[in-house]
Each structure stands twice: as structure tokens, then as C-alpha cells.
Amino acid sequence: MSFEENIRKVVPYTPGEQPQRKVIKLNTNECPYAPSPKVFNALEKFDASFLRKYPDPACTGLVNAIADYYGRDPEEVFVGVGSDDVLSMCFLTFFAGKKPVIFPNITYSFYEVWADVYRIPYKTIPLKENFDLDENDYFIENGGVVIANPNAPTGVAEPLEKIEKIVKENQDSIVIVDEAYIDFGGETALPLIDKYENIIITRTMSKSRAMAGMRIGYAFGPKKLIKYLNDVKFSVNSYTMNMPALIAGEEAVLDKEYFEEIRDKVVATRERSKTELKRLGFSFRDSMTNFIFAKHEKASAKMIFEKLKENDIYVRYFNKPVINEYLRISIGTDEEMDELFKVLEKILAEI
Amino acid sequence: MSFEENIRKVVPYTPGEQPQRKVIKLNTNECPYAPSPKVFNALEKFDASFLRKYPDPACTGLVNAIADYYGRDPEEVFVGVGSDDVLSMCFLTFFAGKKPVIFPNITYSFYEVWADVYRIPYKTIPLKENFDLDENDYFIENGGVVIANPNAPTGVAEPLEKIEKIVKENQDSIVIVDEAYIDFGGETALPLIDKYENIIITRTMSKSRAMAGMRIGYAFGPKKLIKYLNDVKFSVNSYTMNMPALIAGEEAVLDKEYFEEIRDKVVATRERSKTELKRLGFSFRDSMTNFIFAKHEKASAKMIFEKLKENDIYVRYFNKPVINEYLRISIGTDEEMDELFKVLEKILAEI
Numbered sequence: 001m002s003f004e005e006n007i008r009k010v011v012p013y014t015p016g017e018q019p020q021r022k023v024i025k026l027n028t029n030e031c032p033y034a035p036s037p038k039v040f041n042a043l044e045k046f047d048a049s050f051l052r053k054y055p056d057p058a059c060t061g062l063v064n065a066i067a068d069y070y071g072r073d074p075e076e077v078f079v080g081v082g083s084d085d086v087l088s089m090c091f092l093t094f095f096a097g098k099k100p101v102i103f104p105n106i107t108y109s110f111y112e113v114w115a116d117v118y119r120i121p122y123k124t125i126p127l128k129e130n131f132d133l134d135e136n137d138y139f140i141e142n143g144g145v146v147i148a149n150p151n152a153p154t155g156v157a158e159p160l161e162k163i164e165k166i167v168k169e170n171q172d173s174i175v176i177v178d179e180a181y182i183d184f185g186g187e188t189a190l191p192l193i194d195k196y197e198n199i200i201i202t203r204t205m206s207k208s209r210a211m212a213g214m215r216i217g218y219a220f221g222p223k224k225l226i227k228y229l230n231d232v233k234f235s236v237n238s239y240t241m242n243m244p245a246l247i248a249g250e251e252a253v254l255d256k257e258y259f260e261e262i263r264d265k266v267v268a269t270r271e272r273s274k275t276e277l278k279r280l281g282f283s284f285r286d287s288m289t290n291f292i293f294a295k296h297e298k299a300s301a302k303m304i305f306e307k308l309k310e311n312d313i314y315v316r317y318f319n320k321p322v323i324n325e326y327l328r329i330s331i332g333t334d335e336e337m338d339e340l341f342k343v344l345e346k347i348l349a350e351i
Numbered sequence: 352m353s354f355e356e357n358i359r360k361v362v363p364y365t366p367g368e369q370p371q372r373k374v375i376k377l378n379t380n381e382c383p384y385a386p387s388p389k390v391f392n393a394l395e396k397f398d399a400s401f402l403r404k405y406p407d408p409a410c411t412g413l414v415n416a417i418a419d420y421y422g423r424d425p426e427e428v429f430v431g432v433g434s435d436d437v438l439s440m441c442f443l444t445f446f447a448g449k450k451p452v453i454f455p456n457i458t459y460s461f462y463e464v465w466a467d468v469y470r471i472p473y474k475t476i477p478l479k480e481n482f483d484l485d486e487n488d489y490f491i492e493n494g495g496v497v498i499a500n501p502n503a504p505t506g507v508a509e510p511l512e513k514i515e516k517i518v519k520e521n522q523d524s525i526v527i528v529d530e531a532y533i534d535f536g537g538e539t540a541l542p543l544i545d546k547y548e549n550i551i552i553t554r555t556m557s558k559s560r561a562m563a564g565m566r567i568g569y570a571f572g573p574k575k576l577i578k579y580l581n582d583v584k585f586s587v588n589s590y591t592m593n594m595p596a597l598i599a600g601e602e603a604v605l606d607k608e609y610f611e612e613i614r615d616k617v618v619a620t621r622e623r624s625k626t627e628l629k630r631l632g633f634s635f636r637d638s639m640t641n642f643i644f645a646k647h648e649k650a651s652a653k654m655i656f657e658k659l660k661e662n663d664i665y666v667r668y669f670n671k672p673v674i675n676e677y678l679r680i681s682i683g684t685d686e687e688m689d690e691l692f693k694v695l696e697k698i699l700a701e702i
Contacts, residue, residue, distance in 0.1 A: 003525050003549050003590070006448035006494050012585030015408055025404070043595075048394050049385035049601070051564035051662035053376070057366055081432060084588045092468075097357030117443075141359050174354050194511035198354050206405070213402035213594040234363030235468035237435040243564040244394075244595040248402070 013113040024196045024339055026295075026330040027314040029152075029181075029291050031210035033262040038247045039211070046200050046247060049162035055303035057213055057234070057244045062241065075223040076193065076268060078230060078257045079249070081240050082182055083217030088114055090200055090219065093232040095173035099143035101304070104133060105252050106323060107148050108178065121191075125306040127154070131187045131285050131293075135162045139169045148178040150186045151317065152329040155287030158188030167196050174225065174321070176200045183208035185288025197222050200229075207290055208263050209252045216241070266290050270331045274342045277329075280348060291330045293323075299351050301327050313340055364464040367667050377681040378665040380503075380532075380642050382561035384613040384684075387606035390562070390599045397598060406594045408585070413592065416601040417569050426574040427544065429581060430600070434531050434555035434568030437514060439465055441551055441570065444583040445525035446471045450494035457674055458499050459529060471495075478505070482636050485514040490520045492620075499529040499670050501537045504640030504669065504679040508537030515540070517604045518547050525576065527551045534559035534614055535621070536639025541571060548573050551580075558641055559614050560603045566643055567592070567600045572668055617641050627692045628680075633698060642681045644674075650702050652676050658698045 003259045016028035034040075059079050067074040080086035091114040098121065103111050105124040110315045115122040131154040138145055145166060150157040167175045167189070177189045179201055192199050200221040206212035219229065232238065241249075252259075273292060277284065282294040296304060305317035305327060314347070316328040367379035376456065387393075410430050418425040431437035442465040446452045454462050456475040465472040476488045482505040490495055496517060501508040518526045519542070528540045530552055543550050551572040557563035570580065584591065593599075601609075620692065624643060633645040647655060655666035656678055667679040682688070 003445070003523055006445060006524065007579050008444050008447035008583055009579070010582050010586045012582050013589060015405070015585075015589040018405060028405055030405065031403050033403065035402050037403070040399040043394070043397070043399050046394070048391040048599075051386050051390070052384065054366070054369055054379055054381065054559040054563040055566070056369055057369075057666045079589060080640075081593075082593055084590070088587050094354070094357060096359035099357075101555055113586045116582060165430040172354055173357065203443050210403040212405040212590075215406070215593040228358050228360070231361050231363050232359055232468060234366075235361045235464045237432060238364060238366040238567055239435070239563075240432055241598055242432075242593065245593055248399075316567055345413045 010117050010119070011113070015111045017314060023312040023314055024332060024336045025314050026336065026340065027316040028212070029145065029207055030212050031207060031262060031290070032268065032331070032336065033210055033265065034225060034254050035210040035248070036258040038251040038255045038258070042247045043244060050243060055246055056237050056243060057238045058321065059241050059246055062246050062249045065253045068116035069253050069256070070109045070190065072219070072220060073223065076220055076226055078219040078221070078226050078233070079241060080217050080233070082206060082215040083178070083202050085240065086202050086217040086219045087178065088231055089236070090176055090231050091115065091117055091120060092200065093229050094176070095144040095198065099141060101144040101146065102138060102140070102142045103146040104151065106131060106154060108152050111146050131156050133158050133162065135165045138166045142170065142173055143171045145170050145175040146178065147153045147175070148180065150181045150187070152181065152274060152287040152289065153291070153293045153316070153323065153326070154285055155289045155291060155293045156285045157288035160187040160189060167192055167199050170312070171198050172178050172195070174198050174200060176202060178202050180204045180207060181289035183297050184267060184290050192221055193220055196225065200225055205249060205252055209259060211248065211252055212263060214248050216245055216328070266331050269334050269337055273331060273337050280341065280344050291328050293326050293327045293328050299348055301325050304344070304347060308343060309342045313343055357470070361468050362464070364461045368665060370665060374663040374665055375683060375687045376665050377683050377687065377691065378667040379563070380558055381563050381679045382558060382613060382691065383618065383639070383682070383687060384561055384616065386599070387603050387609040389602040389606045389609070393594060393598045393602045397595065401594060406590050406592060406597055408589045410592050410597055413597050413600045414622070416604045420607070421541065423571060424574065425470055425569055427577055429572070429584070430592060431568050431569040431584070433557060433566040434529070434553050435461065436591065437553050437568040437570045438527070438529065440580055440584050440587070442466065442471060443528055444468055444497040444580050445527070448494035450492060452495040452497065453489060453491070453493045454497040455502065456592070457482060457505060459503050462497050463566050482507050484509050484513065485580060486516045489517045491632065493521065496521050496526040497529065498526070499531065499539070501532045501535070501639040503532065503640065504644050504667070504674065504677070506635045506637060506640045506642060506644045507641035511538040511540060515543060518543055518550050522547070522549050525549050527553060529553050531555045531558060532640035535618060535641045544571055544573055548575065551576055556600060556603055559610070560610060560661045560667040561613060564604055565596050565599050568597055568635055581621050617682050620685050620688055624682060624688050627688070631692065631695050642679050644677050644679050646677045653680050655695070655698060659694060662694045664694055
């Protein structure tokens with residue numbers, strides 16, 4: 001006997017590299033623009049003497065701002081330390097049964113990690129070869145369902161009808177719809193929370209709100225499910241959101257105009273990038289996110305990934321079955337993308 | 352069958368009230384003084400445009416600062432969103448066995464909540480009537496041990512020899528020593544991590560570093576255990592600490608002079624408060640923390656708690672067996688404590 005037997009052993013998720021040097025960083029789907037000027041202003045005005053006290057455990061201001069913005073009841077809103085924290089809490093709360101939770105084989109790879117750390121049985125369902133999802137594959141016995149829409153890393157947005165069918169056919173399970181990228185395209189499942197009791201929708205401020213460094217995620221769901229989620233959250237950590245996150249989050253949500261401005265810029269750059277990447281010999285599904293998941297007709301993804309890195313351009317490469325010929329390229333500024341295309345042109349000319 | 356069967360149902364921890372009105376707040380053991388001026392300065396200088404990127408997942412600057420300050424190796428340091436997050440991760444990581452985890456019946460009431468949410472079997476061990484701990488009670492078969500030292504809400508600090516005996520006699524389990532209050536008195540178990548493989552020590556910046564609102568906790572342990580803890584943490588959320596927490600934490604740790612100044616002030620006020628509370632008819636064990644856990648010779652704790660609240664003075668009352676005749680009074684400023692004594696004098700004169 002030794003204490004080793006009591007230890008939960010896991011293989012953790014590997015996040016994209018965060019190089020400390022100045023590079024063109026297109027590997028973690030961050031926003032290339034700064035957060036709202038209102039965030040700057042709120043943080044500048046923040047009086048650090050308040051820090052001696054605990055923050056509001058109910059996150060009232062932030063929850064109300066999100067509820068207002070999306071026209072929901074505050075009791076239908078949950079907030080956490082990025083959508084990773086929100087999703088982790090959802091796995092812990094809603095997937096405590098014995099049947100396997102199901103999700104696509106190609107999707108956010110953290111789902112498997114949460115299932116593993118919380119000892120949740122799971123089963124992955126293969127996407128079609130073109131990365132489309134067949135909703136009929138999800139009409140099987142399960143202990144829960146997770147669908148990222150638009151999906152990562154594929155960038156594919158599924159029509160709302162497919163999502164609704166999955167929710168409708170699985171009323172004995174909770175269906176989590178991970179909408180981390182929904183602001184960049186696709187149709188939100190938000191209205192479904194008025195029709196179904198078994199849906200949770202998760203979101204993040206790390207991408208479209210340009211606040212990855214502040215760690216804010218949120219979820220929508222029927223009041224009853226949000227209550228269950230909060231009970232578990234308050235059983236893990238009473239105060240997850242610190243004061244700067246609470247005030248910055250509130251400001252970021254409320255600045256609709258700035259949000260739309262930077263989102264539109266990212267979408268415009270994405271559309272232009274599609275043309276450029278096609279010209280360079282890449283193919284990809286039509287991305288509705290802030291990244292493009294692309295495969296080259298001649299050059300290997302691993303080779304391009306490494307050569308780009310030598311040129312101080314970081315993109316994401318997953319050395320995994322099915323997707324190891326793809327690169328996930330986050331949408332940067334126009335200037336960053338132009339530099340990417342220039343370097344890609346050079347690399348590809350040499351093969 | 353319904354999704355209810357898949358839901359983890361729990362009774363969450365209830366934190367002390369966080370009234371939004373201006374009151375004398377002596378109910379959550381916060382520091383009555385502001386954080387270090389270096390924290391103010393770092394936050395003022397912080398460029399919010401960095402927020403668009405993810406923070407450093409390894410929390411390198413903060414981990415190194417803590418390691419330096421305490422003369423440890425960075426690989427012996429773990430950081431989290433308050434010591435609640437650190438303790439929660441410890442429960443999840445180190446108590447995955449089948450035998451019951453043991454801790455005192457009167458201690459931080461979150462231990463039971465974490466055991467419950469993670470479905471960890473546990474057993475509470477009664478303290479002696481005077482709130483002392485008998486180390487011999489912990490020489491039994493178990494899946495882990497948790498000891499808060501100094502203990503909360505009793506305020507009692509146990510000698511290091513007792514702690515060491517518990518660690519030594521339990522080398523097949525992990526022993527967590529929760530040192531949330533150690534800066535105010537008592538002897539740290541930190542040197543034991545050089546002697547034993549099975550000890551984890553947790554700390555917080557919420558009390559002695561005056562940063563409850565920033566949510567920063569940390570742990571020390573042998574490198575191997577810190578690695579296990581990080582593996583689980585990276586399986587839950589890659590980026591738990593946001594940028595403001597990382598920079599503020601680093602500054603707070605490094606400002607030794609200011610830390611010692613405010614700690615000494617709290618300790619001086621605590622010692623004076625002991626005299627005053629005795630004069631008013633309260634009795635208590637000699638507190639080594641930033642609160643006093645006191646019982647009145649004539650008046651009921653519940654009555655005093657309620658009357659104080661009517662006078663806008665918040666202290667903590669636990670309506671639980673054994674301790675329902677006690678009040679936990681956090682140490683405020685001298686002025687706040689004087690107001691407390693004045694109001695107590697009035698309340699007690701009326702009984």
C-alpha cells in the first residue's frame with residue numbers, strides 16, 4: 001500500500017504554445033484586437049483597495065449584464081473562469097450517470113480530458129469524412145451529449161435544425177452546445193432553452209470579446225439546470241471570479257458597438273484569408289469561426305507547421321489520427337495574415 | 352428514466368454574507384487594510400490590450416515569486432484561484448481512493464463539501480472539548496488527512512510536533528495542512544516537505560496579503576505531488592489565473608515590508624481585542640489567527656449575532672452542533688473593533 005493508489009492519474013489537455021517572444025501568434029484563436037475601450041476605462045478606474053474584500057460570489061453585475069444583453073433571465077445565466085471552467089463544471093454536474101457521454105471524434109479535445117478526470121464513461125462518434133455531423137448518430141442511449149457548434153477545430157457550423165433534433169431526441173440527457181465561436185458565424189441554439197429542459201449553451205469572452213487574459217466564460221440554460229450548476233460550483237469554490245474579471249466582463253458585454261466592429265473585422269479578414277489560402281493550394285470546409293482548418297494539396301501539415309515556426313509564425317498542428325494533415329490557422333490582423341501568406345508562398349515554392 | 356439521474360446533487364458551502372451596504376464587516380476574515388501599494392502600482396501600469404491573449408498557463412512569474420520568497424524550488428509550488436481552488440484540486444487529486452479521508456469535526460466546513468461533491472468517503476474525528484486536537488486519533492486507516500493549522504473557526508494553533516507525528520504516521524496517505532492563517536501565528540509545516548513525501552501545505556493571499564478580491568491561493572509540496580496536482584489542474588482548466596491576478600500576486604508576495612507591517616497591525620489589534628472581549632465576559636481559546644472564536648458567559652451567540660447585525664456589525668455565526676454558542680469575530684481596524692466593543696457593551700447591558 002502507498003499513497004499512489006489514492007492519486008487521480010490523468011493525461012492533461014495540452015494548450016497551444018504561449019511563446020514569450022514576439023511572434024505572429026495564430027495558434028490559440030485569440031482576437032487580434034484589444035478589448036473594448038470601456039474595459040480599459042473600468043480597469044483604470046478600479047480602486048485596488050477593494051481587493052481586501054471577497055468579490056460578490058453571485059457575480060450579480062456580470063450575470064445581469066449578460067442576461068440583459070441576450071434578453072434572458074439572470075437565473076438562466078451561469079459564469080465561470082473561461083468557458084473551460086464552465087464546461088468543466090457542466091461535465092461534473094450533468095454527467096454523473098453511468099452511461100457513456102457522447103461527442104464527435106473530431107472536436108474540442110478537452111471533452112475527453114474532462115471525461116477522464118471526472119471518470120465519466122464516454123464514446124466518440126465519427127464525423128463524416130467531410131467533417132459534417134450526422135444527427136442520426138446521436139439518437140442512441142447515452143448519459144449526455146456535447147456538440148461544439150460551430151465545431152473546433154473543423155470550423156464547420158451545423159444548421160440549428162440538426163442541433164434541435166439532437167436536443168429533442170435526447171430528453172433523458174443533458175445536451176451541451178458549446179458555442180465558443182458562435183459570434184463569428186452559424187446560428188445560436190439560445191432560443192431552444194425556451195422549448196427544452198435539457199439544453200445548456202456555453203460561451204466565452206476569450207475570442208469575440210478579446211479577453212482571453214481575463215478568463216470569463218458563461219452558460220445559458222433553463223433555470224433548474226443553472227441552479228444545479230451553481231450548486232456544484234458553490235461546492236467547489238465560492239468565489240471563482242475575481243474583481244477585475246467581474247468589472248471587465250460587465251463592460252465588455254455592454255459595449256455592443258465595439259464588439260460588432262472587431263467581430264466584423266475578424267470576419268472580413270477570414271473571408272479574404274479563404275481566397276488567399278485557396279490560391280496557395282489549401283482546401284478547407286467553409287469556416288464560420290475565427291480560424292481556418294486547412295489541408296494543403298501537396299505539402300505536409302507538419303512540415304508547413306515547422307517551417308512557419310522557424311519564421312516566427314505559430315499556427316496549431318494536432319498530431320492525431322484523421323486530422324494530422326491539417327493546420328488550424330487563427331485569424332489575425334490583415335497585416336499578420338499578409339505576412340503569413342508571404343511566408344507560406346516562400347515555403348511552398350521550395351517543395 | 353430522466354436526466355435527473357445523471358445530475359450530481361450536492362449541498363453547497365455557504366460563504367459568509369457579502370452585504371453590499373457599508374457595514375462593519377467582521378464575518379469573513381478579510382484583512383482590514385488595503386493590499387500592498389505595489390499591487391496598486393502594478394494594476395495601474397497594466398496594459399489592458401494584453402488581455403486579448405491567454406495568460407501564461409504555467410503562471411511562471413507568480414510561481415517563481417512565491418518560490419523565491421519562501422526559499423523553495425518553483426516545482427514545489429502550485430497556484431490557484433484562492434486556497435479554495437487549491438484545496439478543491441487537492442481533494443480531487445489526492446483523495447481518489449476508497450478509504451475515508453479524515454479531518455476534525457470542528458474545522459473549515461468546506462472539507463465536507465469537497466468530499467461530498469467529489470464523492471470521497473470521509474469521517475470526522477472529534478476534537479477535544481477545549482478544541483485541541485489529539486494526534487493519536489489520526490493514527491488509523493484512512494485515504495487521506497486534512498488538518499487546518501491554525502484551525503478555523505477555533506483559532507487554535509497546534510504545535511508542529513503534533514502535525515509532524517500525523518504526517519509521519521500516515522505515510523500511505525497524503526496529509527494536507529491548510530495554513531490559511533499561519534501568517535498570524537503558529538508554526539508552519541513547510542520544512543516537513545524536505546522530510547516527507549506525503550505532505551501538501553496550502554496557503555492563501557486572501558487574509559494576510561489583503562487580496563480576497565483577487566482570488567489567489569498556493570500550495571507547497573514535494574515535486575512529485577505538485578506534478579500530480581498540476582496534471583489534474585491542467586485536466587480541469589488550462590488557464591485558471593487571469594492576468595491581473597498573476598501580476599498582483601507577484602507584487603504582493605515580494606512586498607515583505609508592507610506584508611509584515613499590516614500583519615503586525617492585525618496581530619496587535621487581535622491581542623488588544625482579547626483583553627476587551629474578556630472584560631465583556633467572553634471566553635475563547637488563545638487565537639493565533641485573524642479572528643477570535645468566542646462564547647459569552649451569559650448571552651446566547653445567536654442573540655448577539657442578530658443584535659450586532661441590527662447595528663450594522665457583521666460577525667459569523669454557525670448554527671451547528673458543538674459550536675452554536677460561539678461567534679467568529681474577524682479582526683478589523685482598531686476603530687472597527689472599538690465600535691464593536693461599544694455596541695457589545697450596550698447589547699450585553701440589556702440582558
